[in-house]
Amino acid sequence: MPELPEVETIRRDLEPLVVGQTVAAVEVDPGTIDLLTDLPIDALRAGLVGRRFVSLGRRGKYLLFGMDDGRTFVTHLRMTGRLVWRKADDPAIEYERGRIALDGGHELRWSDLRKFGTWDIVDDPAEVVGKLGPEPLDEEFTAAFLRKLLAGRTAPVKAVLLDQRRVAGLGNIYVDEALYQARIRPDTAAGEVSRGAVSRLHVACREVLERGIENRGASFSDYVDAQGDPGRQHMYVQVFRRDGKPCYACGAEIVRSVVGGRGTHFCPRCQRRPRRRRSTTS
DNA sequence: CGTTACCTGAAA
DNA sequence: TTTCAGGTAACG
Numbered sequence: 001m002p003e004l005p006e007v008e009t010i011r012r013d014l015e016p017l018v019v020g021q022t023v024a025a026v027e028v029d030p031g032t033i034d035l036l037t038d039l040p041i042d043a044l045r046a047g048l049v050g051r052r053f054v055s056l057g058r059r060g061k062y063l064l065f066g067m068d069d070g071r072t073f074v075t076h077l078r079m080t081g082r083l084v085w086r087k088a089d090d091p092a093i094e095y096e097r098g099r100i101a102l103d104g105g106h107e108l109r110w111s112d113l114r115k116f117g118t119w120d121i122v123d124d125p126a127e128v129v130g131k132l133g134p135e136p137l138d139e140e141f142t143a144a145f146l147r148k149l150l151a152g153r154t155a156p157v158k159a160v161l162l163d164q165r166r167v168a169g170l171g172n173i174y175v176d177e178a179l180y181q182a183r184i185r186p187d188t189a190a191g192e193v194s195r196g197a198v199s200r201l202h203v204a205c206r207e208v209l210e211r212g213i214e215n216r217g218a219s220f221s222d223y224v225d226a227q228g229d230p231g232r233q234h235m236y237v238q239v240f241r242r243d244g245k246p247c248y249a250c251g252a253e254i255v256r257s258v259v260g261g262r263g264t265h266f267c268p269r270c271q272r273r274p275r276r277r278r279s280t281t282s
Numbered sequence: 283c284g285t286t287a288c289c290t291g292a293a294a
Numbered sequence: 295t296t297t298c299a300g301g302t303a304a305c306g
Contacts, residue, residue, distance in 0.1 A: 003300055035289080061301080078301050080290085095290090114289045116301065155283070164302080171300050221292080223300065240300090261285065263298075 002077045004136070004169030005212025005233065006223050007061050010083055013226035014108075015056040017085055018065070021102040022052040028098040032112070036098065037119040047121040048073060048100065059129040060168030074120045074128045075110075080222045081117030084109045093228065113222065132168035136205050141167065143202040150198060153190035159260030160190045161205070170205065173218055173240045176265050178204040180239045185271045186259045192274050211236070239265040 002010070026045045033041055048067075055066035063083070065073035077083065084093055086109050088101060098110035098119075110117070122128055133149075134140045149166050150157060160166055161175045170178070179186050181204035184197050193201065217223055217231030220241060224230055234240075238248055243256035243265055252269035 006300070076301085079299065112289095113291065114299085116288065118302095159283090162301090173300055218300070220300070262301095 002081070002217065002223050003061060003171035003174050003212070004058075004209055005174070005215075006217035006225075006231065007058055007063060007077065007169075008213050009217045009231065010226045011056055011058045011063060014083070014085060017106070017226070018053045018056055018102065018108070020052065020054075021104050021106075023048045023050065023100055024103050025049060025101040026099070027101075028110075029096075032097040032115050035115045036110075036112075036117065039119075039121065044119070044121070047071065057125075059125065059135070060132045060164055061171070062129050064125050064129070070123070072122050072125045074118075074122060074125060076118045077112070078114070078116035078118070080113040082109075082111040082222065082224055082228075083226060084111065084224065084228045085226045086228075129168075132164055133166045134168065136167050136169055136209060141202075141206070143199050146202045146205075147195065147198045150190040150193050155190055156187045156259050157184060157190045157193050157201075158186035158262075158264060162260060162262065167205075169209065172262050173220070173237065174205075174208045174212060176240045177208040177237055180266060180271060181208060183271050185273045186264045186266055187257070188273050194274050197274070239267060241265060 026048050028041060037044060052068040053065050054068050057064040061076060063075045067073060086107055088105055088107050093109050093111050095111045095113045096109055097112050100108040120128055150160060153160055158175055161170050182197060182200035184193060184201060212233045215231055215233035216225055218233035219230030220234050239254050242254045245254055247254055247267040247270055250269045252267055254265055255268050257264050
């Protein structure tokens, strides 16, 4: 569920809490451990217990816990994962599957209804995040970069934006919102997006993500921050899950379809496909 | 490339 | 009962 803004909110909340803390114990629900990680529980404990966290980073939708032995504890929340900071004697959170106890008396509580989330311990974070595309909020994500990314592709522009190897961190909510802001239909072939529309899309991607972070993420169903509280961004979305409701800009009914295998929401009036260029040859 | 599977619900 | 779900990996 969580996309870049949600993961970044958790990272910012947790960083001052976990950095400097040493892991005292690790517990994982036996019915979840094999889905959560390739590591046997003993290897997981051996990698974490006694380690002090020295940094908390994010790459795409991954959280990277740097440890004092130089290794990295990597988590991905996938669809329904939660990472919540609780006192050791607080009651279990909903769908709690694991706990990482810290020496200061708090615990990181891992909850995951669907059990898609992952834990890993690696020597080099590149083993996990090395194949991700650039961060959309970094300098290197320019309009020119996006133009090259889309050029010549027949896949829907939405599918390209969702591909984490091309650009890292956008998910279903923020892609629908960015394409609305850029006034591009999600099923437009990536290579057909005009130069001007690519420029709008570049700005829109960054703005929707920044707004998402400012509003501490979007809580449509499962997402909560590290304190267990929902974000606010869902109150400001323009199209996501607003099918059947009027477009705020033009009043037309927001439509739901399926693009790239994902539920997709757009305004059929504000978001246009490019005019089919009259083909001079053939 | 698109589709299916992973798992467990919530909602229509 | 059926469909849908903030994601990704493994299919064909």
